Amino acid sequence: MESYRDIAIKMEDPMSYFDNFPVISNSFTGLVSDYNFAVEGKNNSINSSLGFMELLGVQDFSSASVFDATNLDKLLPKEEKYHIEPAVSTAADESQNKLTVAADHESSNIFNTPSTPNSSSISSETNEGHAQDAEGEVAEKEQTKTKQHRLKAKKTVSQKKKREPRIAFMTKSEVDFLEDGYRWRKYGQKTVKNSSFPRNYYRCTSASCNVKKRVERCFNDPSIVVTTYEGKHTHPSPMNMNMINMPRPTLFPTRVFPSPAPTATFPLQMPFPINQFAQPHFNDLTTSLASNLDHAALVAHGRRFCSTPSAAEIMRDQGFLQDLMSSRVVEEDYR
DNA sequence: CGCTTTTGACCAGCGC
DNA sequence: GCGCTGGTCAAAAGCG
Numbered sequence: 001m002e003s004y005r006d007i008a009i010k011m012e013d014p015m016s017y018f019d020n021f022p023v024i025s026n027s028f029t030g031l032v033s034d035y036n037f038a039v040e041g042k043n044n045s046i047n048s049s050l051g052f053m054e055l056l057g058v059q060d061f062s063s064a065s066v067f068d069a070t071n072l073d074k075l076l077p078k079e080e081k082y083h084i085e086p087a088v089s090t091a092a093d094e095s096q097n098k099l100t101v102a103a104d105h106e107s108s109n110i111f112n113t114p115s116t117p118n119s120s121s122i123s124s125e126t127n128e129g130h131a132q133d134a135e136g137e138v139a140e141k142e143q144t145k146t147k148q149h150r151l152k153a154k155k156t157v158s159q160k161k162k163r164e165p166r167i168a169f170m171t172k173s174e175v176d177f178l179e180d181g182y183r184w185r186k187y188g189q190k191t192v193k194n195s196s197f198p199r200n201y202y203r204c205t206s207a208s209c210n211v212k213k214r215v216e217r218c219f220n221d222p223s224i225v226v227t228t229y230e231g232k233h234t235h236p237s238p239m240n241m242n243m244i245n246m247p248r249p250t251l252f253p254t255r256v257f258p259s260p261a262p263t264a265t266f267p268l269q270m271p272f273p274i275n276q277f278a279q280p281h282f283n284d285l286t287t288s289l290a291s292n293l294d295h296a297a298l299v300a301h302g303r304r305f306c307s308t309p310s311a312a313e314i315m316r317d318q319g320f321l322q323d324l325m326s327s328r329v330v331e332e333d334y335r
Numbered sequence: 336c337g338c339t340t341t342t343g344a345c346c347a348g349c350g351c
Numbered sequence: 352g353c354g355c356t357g358g359t360c361a362a363a364a365g366c367g
Contacts, residue, residue: 185338186340186341187340187359187360187361188341188342188358189340189341189342190356190357190358192356192357193355193356193357199358201358205338336367337366337367338365338366338367339364339365339366339367340363340365340366341363341364341365342362342363342364343360343361343363344360344361344362345358345361346357346358347356347357347358348355348356348357348358349355349356349357350353350354350355350356351353351355
């Protein structure tokens with residue numbers, strides 16, 4: 001039913017998108033330059049696969065370049081839907097990590113998740129003295145009741161709620177679950193057609209936060225992890241909360257965004273953690289998207305990132321990597 | 336004990 | 352209508 005049919009970042013000219021893409025951290029230049037940033041364009045094809053710094057390098061860090069919200073309608077036509085295709089690997093690409101960002105746009109679908117139904121205990125209400133048949137009947141009735149309740153709940157909800165916009169990240173990684181600063185609880189796992197890898201479903205553990213996350217491996221390139229976010233966090237990232245009062249290392253910019261801060265609001269409100277050194281503009285695409293790129297880059301590139309001992313030491317001293325990377329990556333780096 | 340993960344069952348939507 | 356697939360639920364099990 002739900003295939004990768006919807007892409008939000010659709011553009012006639014991908015470069016025009018990045019003309020307004022702010023450099024969020026010039027300290028990461030050496031890091032992200034090894035990424036190919038693939039953006040899918042018209043006709044379900046990859047329009048470009050460009051070195052990340054080629055895309056970012058044109059930026060004037062001091063200039064106030066923000067997303068122009070008026071262009072977003074052009075980028076995200078309501079009726080059109082697109083497929084996510086993995087970035088095409090070339091021989092030269094093989095040794096490099098590849099990161100693709102795309103977003104789902106699914107305005108027409110109905111959100112069919114029911115509100116959490118009251119769970120009824122069936123067995124505990126069964127009287128021991130009853131005959132087994134009677135017990136069976138009671139259990140059956142209760143089950144039917146529960147089913148009807150769930151069905152009703154689903155119908156009610158589906159009439160009101162629409163599915164949130166979604167955004168998918170394709171990241172070349174050995175680790176399935178990429179840290180993003182939020183806490184997630186797994187609520188389902190499904191085998192996927194034509195894929196030997198299961199798809200995992202996660203929900204944000206924060207109360208009243210409906211953000212969902214889907215993690216699966218690309219069926220034709222198992223080295224790529226596809227992480228799909230749905231919804232918008234109603235709270236700041238725990239990671240960012242931890243970082244908010246930290247002294248800022250001189251290695252990193254103290255001001256990440258140009259002044260004035262971006263004000264454009266992207267229709268897809270991103271679920272990602274904000275950049276650790278940025279002010280929390282949760283509704284801003286550039287903040288969230290760019291922040292996630294940095295983070296994904298750091299996680300996936302942890303080993304190489306710290307290949308220079310001095311850099312690694314600085315980072316470790318600042319307590320930066322421990323907070324930002326998964327523990328496994330960090331452990332490997334400092335062994 | 337509380338939280339998370341596992342996993343079988345259920346439901347909706349779609350195509351035939 | 353039926354079968355298939357994706358998405359979710361919820362009880363049970365696992366874990367710290």
